[in-house]
Amino acid sequence: MTYVNTGSFVTQPGHRDAVVAILTRHSPQLAASGCLSYEVGVDEDHPDTVFVAETWTSASAHEQSLQLESTREAIAEAMPLLTGEMTQQHFTSVGSPLQD
Amino acid sequence: MTYVNTGSFVTQPGHRDAVVAILTRHSPQLAASGCLSYEVGVDEDHPDTVFVAETWTSASAHEQSLQLESTREAIAEAMPLLTGEMTQQHFTSVGSPLQD
Numbered sequence: 001m002t003y004v005n006t007g008s009f010v011t012q013p014g015h016r017d018a019v020v021a022i023l024t025r026h027s028p029q030l031a032a033s034g035c036l037s038y039e040v041g042v043d044e045d046h047p048d049t050v051f052v053a054e055t056w057t058s059a060s061a062h063e064q065s066l067q068l069e070s071t072r073e074a075i076a077e078a079m080p081l082l083t084g085e086m087t088q089q090h091f092t093s094v095g096s097p098l099q100d
Numbered sequence: 101m102t103y104v105n106t107g108s109f110v111t112q113p114g115h116r117d118a119v120v121a122i123l124t125r126h127s128p129q130l131a132a133s134g135c136l137s138y139e140v141g142v143d144e145d146h147p148d149t150v151f152v153a154e155t156w157t158s159a160s161a162h163e164q165s166l167q168l169e170s171t172r173e174a175i176a177e178a179m180p181l182l183t184g185e186m187t188q189q190h191f192t193s194v195g196s197p198l199q200d
Contacts, residue, residue, distance in 0.1 A: 004139050004153045006106040008189060024195035031198055037137070038198050039104050039155065041191035051191035053104045053153055055139065087189070089108060091141035091151035095124035098131055098138050 002036065003059040007088035008051045015081040016042060019050045022078045027070045034061030059092070102136065103159040107188035108151045115181040116142060119150045122178045127170045134161030159192070 011019050023040045030038060034057035041051045056062040065071055111119050123140045130138060134157035141151045156162040165171055 002139060002141075004141060004151070006153055006189065008191075020194055024197055026200050027197040035198060037155075038196050039102060039191075039193040040195050040197070041102075041104060041193040043191045051104070051189060053106055053155075053191075055137075055153075089106065089151060089187070091108075091143045091153075093139040093141040094120055095140050096138050097124055097127040097140070098135060100126050 001058070002093040003056045003062055003090065004054070004093055005056070005062055005088070005090045006051075006053045007086060008046075008049050009078075010083045010085040011048050011050060011081050012083060013048055016048050016050055019078050019081050022074050022081075023050065023052065025074065027068075027074075029068050029070050030065060033065045033068060034058065035065065055093075059090075062090075101158070102193040103156045103162055103190065104154070104193055105156070105162055105188070105190045106151075106153045107186060108146075108149050109178075110183045110185040111148050111150060111181050112183060113148055116148050116150055119178050119181050122174050122181075123150065123152065125174065127168075127174075129168050129170050130165060133165045133168060134158060135165065155193075159190075162190075 020040055036055040039053045120140055136155040139153045
């Protein structure tokens with residue numbers, strides 16, 4: 001069942017776009033690991049926050065992706081640019097009103 | 101640019117699945133209004149919470165969908181089953197690591 005992970009990261013002032021650049025860097029490994037979608041975004045009301053919304057084939061696919069070299073490198077690169085303030089929600093999708 | 105809306109709703113005890121049923125009811129109007137995806141889900145660690153993650157063609161498409169008759173009916177039907185405790189995040193997607 002599709003696993004959904006959403007969240008936000010507060011960045012050091014002025015470093016939002018640098019974190020966006022790290023998170024949007026093309027990573028073919030993600031799709032190969034079961035990542036179905038991975039949106040990275042911003043909101044003008046929160047100028048130092050980066051948002052993500054990801055869907056995965058399963059919770060374990062998401063868990064395993066955290067061990068990918070590309071993921072570990074991205075986390076190590078982004079970490080110094082973050083304040084540590086973050087939010088996260090995750091759930092298992094059970095349906096959609098777009099489907100019969 | 102793709103607009104992403106995510107959130108959660110705490111339900112009255114035991115009414116989670118009723119709210120899931122309302123939110124997953126097939127609504128062709130949503131796709132016609134610019135809804136690209138609409139995942140409704142649950143998490144075993146939060147037995148009385150329903151989660152959603154939606155993507156839209158634009159923020160205004162999402163805004164206008166709230167006026168659809170099917171949306172207004174769903175909100176009216178779900179409201180008595182909710183405690184009022186909820187979370188919401190929204191953002192404009194600026195990219196994805198799945199894309200070149």
